[in-house]
Amino acid sequence: xxxxAVNDLxxxxxxxxxxxxxDVTVSIERGSIVGLVGESGSGKxxxxxxxxxxxxxxxxxxxxxxxxxxxxxxxxxxxxxxxxTRDRIALVSQNPxxxxxxxxxxxxxxxxxxRERHRMGKVEARDEARELLRKVGISDPTRVERAxxxxxxxxxCQRVVIAMALSVKAPVLIADEPTTGLDVTxxxxxxxxxKELMADGDRAVLMVTHDLAVVSSMCDQVIILxxxxxxxxxxxxxxxxxPVHPYTRFLLESLEDHVPSADDIGDRVTEASVxxxxxxxxxxxxxPFSTELCHREPPPVRRSGARTVHCHHRGAS
Amino acid sequence: MSPLLEVDDLxxxxxxxxxxxxxxxxxxxAAEPGETIALVGESGCGKxxxxxxxxxxxxxxxxxxxxxxxxxxxxARDPKLRHLVQMVFQHADQSLDQTWTVERIVAxxxxxxxxxxxxxxxxxxxxxxxEVGLGAEYxxxxxxxxxxxxxxxxxxxxxxxxxxxxxxxDEPTASLDQSVRSRVLSLLQSLQAERTxxxxxxxxxxxxVRRIAHRVAVMYLGRIVEVGPTAEIFRxxxxxxxxxxxxxxxxxxxxxxxxxxxxxxxxxxxSAIPAGCAFQxxxxxxxxxxxxVDPPLIEVAxxxxxACVKKD
Numbered sequence: 001x002x003x004x005a006v007n008d009l010x011x012x013x014x015x016x017x018x019x020x021x022x023d024v025t026v027s028i029e030r031g032s033i034v035g036l037v038g039e040s041g042s043g044k045x046x047x048x049x050x051x052x053x054x055x056x057x058x059x060x061x062x063x064x065x066x067x068x069x070x071x072x073x074x075x076x077x078x079x080x081x082x083x084x085t086r087d088r089i090a091l092v093s094q095n096p097x098x099x100x101x102x103x104x105x106x107x108x109x110x111x112x113x114x115r116e117r118h119r120m121g122k123v124e125a126r127d128e129a130r131e132l133l134r135k136v137g138i139s140d141p142t143r144v145e146r147a148x149x150x151x152x153x154x155x156x157c158q159r160v161v162i163a164m165a166l167s168v169k170a171p172v173l174i175a176d177e178p179t180t181g182l183d184v185t186x187x188x189x190x191x192x193x194x195k196e197l198m199a200d201g202d203r204a205v206l207m208v209t210h211d212l213a214v215v216s217s218m219c220d221q222v223i224i225l226x227x228x229x230x231x232x233x234x235x236x237x238x239x240x241x242x243p244v245h246p247y248t249r250f251l252l253e254s255l256e257d258h259v260p261s262a263d264d265i266g267d268r269v270t271e272a273s274v275x276x277x278x279x280x281x282x283x284x285x286x287x288p289f290s291t292e293l294c295h296r297e298p299p300p301v302r303r304s305g306a307r308t309v310h311c312h313h314r315g316a317s
Numbered sequence: 318m319s320p321l322l323e324v325d326d327l328x329x330x331x332x333x334x335x336x337x338x339x340x341x342x343x344x345x346x347a348a349e350p351g352e353t354i355a356l357v358g359e360s361g362c363g364k365x366x367x368x369x370x371x372x373x374x375x376x377x378x379x380x381x382x383x384x385x386x387x388x389x390x391x392x393a394r395d396p397k398l399r400h401l402v403q404m405v406f407q408h409a410d411q412s413l414d415q416t417w418t419v420e421r422i423v424a425x426x427x428x429x430x431x432x433x434x435x436x437x438x439x440x441x442x443x444x445x446x447x448e449v450g451l452g453a454e455y456x457x458x459x460x461x462x463x464x465x466x467x468x469x470x471x472x473x474x475x476x477x478x479x480x481x482x483x484x485x486x487d488e489p490t491a492s493l494d495q496s497v498r499s500r501v502l503s504l505l506q507s508l509q510a511e512r513t514x515x516x517x518x519x520x521x522x523x524x525x526v527r528r529i530a531h532r533v534a535v536m537y538l539g540r541i542v543e544v545g546p547t548a549e550i551f552r553x554x555x556x557x558x559x560x561x562x563x564x565x566x567x568x569x570x571x572x573x574x575x576x577x578x579x580x581x582x583x584x585x586x587x588s589a590i591p592a593g594c595a596f597q598x599x600x601x602x603x604x605x606x607x608x609x610v611d612p613p614l615i616e617v618a619x620x621x622x623x624a625c626v627k628k629d
Contacts, residue, residue: 184565191567255524
């Protein structure tokens with residue numbers, strides 16, 4: 001069963017009518033980790049903000065449906081956000097220090113969340129907080145409980161945020177660039193921790209990132225996003241070994257590990273910023289294979305087994 | 318051939334209230350003309366302080382830095398020498414003056430060295446932009462009209478317009494998207510090949526380092542713990558920290574599951590460095606002898622230096 005099911009989600013800037021996300025479909029089964037990958041301007045962060053009901057003023061959901069654990073996220077013709085969704089989604093974001101209250105000791109913040117969310121008593125909440133800190137690999141929870149966020153390292157703050165995300169016991173976890181800005185040895189610790197915590201298979205995890213190496217290490221499925229539009233979806237291994245969409249090919253060719261070949265298209269992809277007003281494929285302006293059709297019509301969705309390619313000219317083979 | 322850059326026992330200490338924080342604790346390395354040496358390491362390792370000192374932006378507490386035989390202090394003071402060393406910063410979009418046009422930004426180093434009149438300067442700016450792949454239509458644009466990759470190209474054009482012999486690149490691709498990053502690295506490589514410039518490349522991104530650097534110096538808490546040719550360091554890292562660092566990096570390996578045993582613990586604060594080897598608290602090989610001596614960086618094989626008492 002899909003714990004997260006988003007179908008054809010549209011997001012617009014109300015004032016200009018520009019579509020920031022167009023027909024974005026994401027589904028995640030229980031126990032699965034899916035990577036939502038894109039470069040800046042791809043709309044990947046807008047997607048997670050929409051699911052958390054945290055969209056900036058002036059940006060609104062204008063179409064599509066989303067369900068978390070079978071419950072609709074947006075209601076009615078106005079697609080208004082159902083705040084009850086927040087109990088069903090936990091968020092681990094990029095800047096852990098900003099996610100924590102700088103004026104409150106860690107222990108107190110955690111106890112507060114536990115008491116509000118789970119109606120726990122004081123003592124029960126304190127024990128639970130300590131247990132959660134141990135669970136995320138903090139060996140001296142009493143020291144961390146007494147600390148303010150600024151007294152902890154970035155890696156330690158991220159562990160605390162993960163502990164708080166776990167405390168919500170939500171069926172869906174969104175990890176939005178959870179290790180960006182952390183040192184590489186700390187990143188490895190946090191990624192391994194996330195992997196271990198998810199191993200029980202109770203949740204659906206959406207990993208939002210620009211880092212293809214992180215996706216390759218962590219995710220079962222990948223969704224490649226460009227300019228607010230899905231380009232390609234498939235099992236991680238298949239996408240990395242046999243990318244079909246020209247944008248996916250271009251992206252993978254730019255990896256340092258890529259072995260150049262005669263089929264490379266990288267040199268023929270032009271540089272241009274995303275044009276959110278075009279009706280056709282968002283990548284058409286840069287794509288070496290694009291035709292007049294690509295500029296005019298949104299790409300069809302071509303399905304083959306577990307793979308989906310959104311392109312006029314390329315299908316999954 | 319004598320090295321273009323010589324860094325000799327560099328020490329940089331900052332005052333933090335009454336406490337002294339040692340950011341760089343005796344770092345020595347050299348680079349040949351046309352060579353790229355990468356300084357890699359995590360936050361607090363001193364790579365950026367070292368880079369800034371090499372560029373003359375940071376005063377050394379002790380030690381000496383020479384570029385083409387001149388002391389960095391003299392280079393900073395003498396307009397005739399200033400062209401020798403240039404720096405490219407991490408956030409191009411923030412390091413460029415937002416109110417200036419691209420033409421003025423790129424021409425500024427020339428103006429500061431009183432070397433050219435306006436007409437000659439215009440032609441040199443056009444040439445410099447062309448070298449980084451930007452056409453003359455960019456002359457009148459301002460930083461806010463540029464993408465991250467274009468802004469970094471402008472920053473590179475600005476650094477190279479003085480024909481420097483040494484360029485310090487401080488995380489030049491860190492804030493760029495993957496596909497843009499690759500193109501900027503290619504640009505830096507081809508410019509270096511054309512002009513035999515020396516690069517000091519600061520990065521935490523090991524994939525970029527592997528691609529662009531000839532030699533790598535790995536830093537930990539203000540010291541170099543290992544130096545060697547890039548291919549050898551990546552194939553056969555000898556210092557336990559280097560090994561841990563390389564193993565921690567996620568790689569795109571669709572056919573092998575990612576299995577790592579991350580290095581335990583975190584880097585201690587630079588104001589509380591343990592006696593002996595600074596890495597002992599996280600080192601899987603640490604023994605009592607590691608607390609006794611801070612190991613010096615010594616040659617263990619041709620071109621390879623290592624600071625570890627546990628070396629085989």
